[in-house]
Amino acid sequence: MYWSSLAAELRAMILDALIQEGNVAHCACVSQEWKTAIGKHNFRSIRLTASDVPVLETLTAQNFGLIQYIWYCVELEEYDCSACDKDETEETTEANWVTLKDSIRSLFCALSARPMKGKLTLDISVHSPSDNQHFFKYICFEHADVHRSKGVAQQTSLQHTPLHDSIHNAALPPDFTVIDRLFPDIDFSDAEDGDAAFWATVPQVHSVTGLLLRRQTRRRWDPQALIQLTARLPNLQEAWYEPWREWSRMFQRSTDNRKCSPNSMTALPLIRLTTATGTERFFKSLISHNMKRLTIFEDLRETYIAANFSGLHPPSDAEPIRTVSIKVTQTLAEASLKLEHLSAAFVTDAARFWEARQPQWIWGQLLTLSLTSRMLVPTASPEKINSMLQAAAEAAMNMPKLVCMELWNGGQDHASVFRYRIALSRVGKPASIVWRSTRDLNVDAKVVSMWSAVAKSRSAGSFEVFKELLGPEYMIQSHGDAVDVLELQNQVACPVSIQQIRKEH
Template sequence: MCGRDQHAEQSMLVKASSDHHHGWIAGSQNSIPTSVAIDKVFDEIMGEGPFDNEEQEGQWWQQLPLVSAVTGVLLRQQNRRRWKPAALAHMFARRLDSRKLITSLGGNGAIFSSSGRTNVSATASVYRSPPLLSLRLLFESLSSDRLRRLVVFENFDQMYPASYMNLGCVPMRIPSSYVSRAVANVSLTLEHLSASFIVDARDFFDARELSWKWPNLTWLALTSRLLVPQERSTELDDMLRAAAVAAMKMPNLETMEIWNGENGLAMLFRYQRAERGRPAVITWRGTWELTLRPAVIQAWRSVALRHRGQGHIIVKELLDASICVKSHGDAIRHLKLSRPVIRPVSLRQIRMEHIIREGVQSQ
């Protein structure tokens, strides 16, 4: 279906998506789904399996042999089911012995892709978070000298929380500082790390200890809720300065990207190391003008000098007012991050879902 003309595809879907019982009229969603309907779609894999308790399930996983011959496991975003973090931890423990592993997990899962050494890439569709302890333990279990690349993308839908308001669900997902710290710990031996929405950059850098170093890290991409227009400017400055302090401990860092995206907004802060005698480049690109204050600029100037650069330049790119950002998927497309933070097919699905729901064509 990827080769189909997008306009023709949308027309086909609009004709097929009139269902008054489920709140769809002529291709537009006019009411939110109930929590029961969402639970039915996103039911847990092994949630009500053949085990009486967690201990019995753990014993079952432990009796499985290591399968070092496995080179690929693919469960894409459209899987729509949720993996318990404990089940993922057990699964990876039986697979990560492999030297060449490609794993993609949708639902509350992860995507791990690699070449030569173990890499992990994860996409999670989340409407209600799994227990924070089990999620933290999952990331702690990934700490390994064999793991080189970790890409985690927690997908979300800004409409879903409204279906759970009677259960005290917050309107927007708030990343846990405990999970952020676990991911920060894993990052110390990585070459590449991208953690979108499941981690906040402020918590990631706040977790840093004075002794921490990232000797192998070349690319780091994180999201931050502080990247919003005209709000909490002092906190944003503190976070960007903390990022610069951490970058001083990353001798091989080539690119650091901190970004945010949701309906109506998109922003990217990027540091790129100097190459071939050229200055380092600091870029902001987004739907509003981001003011970098002198203390922030000075902090990143120090990073450029530490990385043996010849000073730095600042590139400002205000996105055209005609650009329509309907979702975090649209934001990713327009921000043009240096490397993929989500698999292309999953990104396309996210954007298409919002196009269909809105009943309009994104730019």
């Protein structure tokens, strides 16, 4: 039997099964059909470091156009056990600053030549290869492309470093200096010229449609740097941003409300914003006529601030459930008017989101909405929860395309979600609300009535109310576990990030 005698569908199935096994580049010479299929697989998802960027310039336009996902790893200076429990030296900080600038500039210059063809997701990670060789061996640096074949999965994590263990007492938790070494700011400015001179050398990249800034980058992106970065990606349709919360409430307020410098402002001809605060301004800069999905997940590992509770480091007083910035919440609420999908976890609060709503607002394109709320912690009163759910229903009446809304929260030993969903693809378009939680809640009659009205306004054929209580058999060690046991329908973070959170706890 000849290969060409097989049905096209069968040939495609065989090639797909072969490709899923990985290591098939040597098979490309079998035929043009095999070469095309294997080429699409080999080029669709790649990992690059700064030293790999020149290779992009050698690719043919056809192969360049096959790339759909780039994981770009910016690797900073390594350090040994004599420095792992100390602050970065000025020399190391300067070297890392130069590496960051050179890495971003070289990649954007290379990608600016990429032809517009389909979608391209850019996933940027910034770390030192030494970050998981000392106190934090559980940290993983992983590929985020969930469609990548099983034969080429990549993970960087070290489990045993005898030299470090012989120098430092592995039984003691790392102190604040050790932890803070992982979390310096990522910025591109200098004392004299700000960052305008640098960003003037970075071209626009029209081919990037998705941006991932994941929580495996512990270093914190400065809001001004993010504004400049995204300004050079004018065709962004999706953005996934997973910042780490600041260690102190004072620092968090500073980050949320940080002013943009005059030098930075002059380099922003592409965006016209009315305010000049940090996180708020960044979120506004993400919203363009092309943006369809915005996913924000603010992370916090409570053991990182445990020293505060022992009184050793009073400045590290980050809130396990933070008090949200009103301005940031207002910005997100207004920005969501143009989106198809919005998820904002721990960076805002659903109750404040509804308070920011203006009566005339219509979310004409919004399909899914996920928000966390401190109202959904075990100590919150049922009255306040029901009040928030009523406000959510009132807002949903102005979301004509809404398919799924999830209001949730979770942490160690607790998890709760309120979900509204309408199955537009099913006969009769059934709609439902569900309370799924480790705590019981009597959803009051007014809440049910208001959400029933939302369903009727969408011509739902039926409306049901469910309660799903989670018993002690569900082990919830972290917010990552909560995402899993709540069976959230909307993606609230990169799936790999949720897996990492669960592993780290």
